[in-house]
Amino acid sequence: MRNYRKKILYVAYIASSIDGRIAEHSLDNLSWTSTEDWQFLQNSLKKFDVVIVGRNTYRVAKKNLDKRNAIVLTNKKLKSFGSVKFLKPEKHSIKRYLMNNQYKRVAILGGPRVYDFCLKNKMFDEIFVTIEPYIFTNGIPMFTGEKFKRYNFLLKSIKKLNKKGTLLLHYICK
């Protein structure tokens, strides 16, 4: 019998404006996203073992995240409690933690530095981008990488979530 170890699946979820802004500021509570996107995200998360977020996202969504298995990436020394684990953003420590807990399905919920960290470290198999029909012209960009780099994706599906035209795009990392 082969020693078969199932690969961990990483899926990122992002809600964005047409112009690629995901928040007004780092503690934005995203009140501008549609009900349909919120429902889609909540339904999707049922299929995941754990979520990864940054500290600002954690602070904004603490009430919801404390109920889940959550990894909060932060350079600050913070005491983990219950199902919430604070970890330094290092690939090995995260992988070890996921394996030790037998987590196989990981949802990445942002913000931009967490998305960037996961993409750079090959912890980014799929992405669901919800595009709300707004232009903000300023605010927090989807990714804040240190330099311009091209990551290729393949469009898997498109879905219109409501009448005003909130779009859900599903891409696979190539």
Add this chain to the structure above:
Amino acid sequence: MRNYRKKILYVAYIASSIDGRIAEHSLDNLSWTSTEDWQFLQNSLKKFDVVIVGRNTYRVAKKNLDKRNAIVLTNKKLKSFGSVKFLKPEKHSIKRYLMNNQYKRVAILGGPRVYDFCLKNKMFDEIFVTIEPYIFTNGIPMFTGEKFKRYNFLLKSIKKLNKKGTLLLHYICK
């Protein structure tokens, strides 16, 4: 007989990555955009009387733009020639120039400050956003407004331009 003056139509064209980046730097020649997007843009431009661009976009696309009626927005004092007019970005001078030349259909081709200027000044009726299936994590954002502001749009249509999943989204300004 009524003195009927047809409204000027402003349509913006933007090619973007999934994460809302439109170029690596301000003199990027956009070699990463798809042939299908290029063809769509060239076909679309046939229906316009004039294009509006910023100085960097003009420098990159000079060869193509010199053949067209073009307004280049710049604060520098530059001498207009042929069909290319250099104008300071002030709404009144642009409107006057459009009216004097009886231009009714205006295509806005960027970059981010030009898109922002037109959106802020209600010279932005429709927008065609082409989303290429890449994430860049850094680079020039679609808009560089001074502050976060919500502009509402209505999704009019979606079209998949090729197999890898370049998407063309058409929005109307609400």
